[in-house]
């Protein structure tokens with residue numbers, strides 16, 4: 566099965582990026598939101614990002630200015646928006662990128678199971694829940710996968726393709742090929758907590774915050790140590806701000822509840838405190854650092 570028509574539910578931080586890379590990969594994409602203002606804001610982010618990528622391609626002499634303009638128009642023409650889930654009925658693939666709230670996701674997949682054609686493959690971009698749980702709700706567990714993209718979706722080159730014990734070979738192969746069409750390198754993952762990346766990354770971020778709590782080093786030094794000592798593009802505390810403190814906390818809290826015996830899953834107190842104060846990182850302008858837009862100040 567070749568994926569040509571894609572629905573992306575949620576046009577926020579991750580969803581808008583998925584819409585964009587799918588359209589860049591040649592798919593016709595419907596961006597679905599609950600309110601017009603959320604859709605407008607997601608589409609505006611895509612516009613900005615496409616303009617930036619076009620500008621860079623011209624700078625790097627990969628395209629002429631005319632080619633870049635034509636490329637932006639072609640990609641844009643493949644994207645449409647809707648507030649009505651029924652618009653997704655004949656999509657080959659529907660990717661869910663909504664709030665990390667399991668009951669909300671389960672209700673969504675149940676509804677999609679009754680709306681979409683029987684061949685439609687369902688994917689979740691969840692960073693913390695089990696794909697298997699959602700597969701049951703969809704009523705078509707053989708056609709359910711995880712497609713976990715990374716932030717910022719437009720720039721990060723990985724997609725985790727998650728299969729459950731019920732995912733069919735055909736669905737998995739189609740999802741993997743879709744990831745490649747989006748310009749990503751797919752890695753195959755089992756349906757384990759955090760898959761590959763978050764299972765390693767989130768405990769590492771949590772440990773860096775505990776190090777800060779103990780006063781072992783300053784946040785600047787912890788970040789500089791990991792950037793310069795390991796060649797990571799961002800230090801762990803900056804990355805926590807970048808990902809969002811609420812998102813990071815929600816991931817660890819979910820794991821602690823579901824796997825209380827796993828010592829790698831522990832919640833730093835400072836993370837809870839900051840979230841209570843509404844300091845969620847880049848998106849609120851302050852987390853462990855202060856931010857102006859995408860830049861740390």
Ligand code: 3HC
Pocket residue numbers: 613614615617618621691692714715716717718719720721763766798799804808812859
């Ligand atoms: N679209 C288009 N262009 C973009 C963009 C976007 N969405 N975001 C950034 N850019 C552009 C910037 O504007 C900049 O352009 P310029 O060179 O013309 O100024 C260029 O890309 C490079 O960006 P920066 O100047 O900010 O510099 P960096 O070289 O530091 O790159 C980065 C930014 C790619 C974010 C890099 O810092 C990085 O790789 N950081 C680590 C990110 C990471 O680890 N992500 C994974 C998070 S975990 C996750 O997502 C899982 C989830 O489940 C929790």
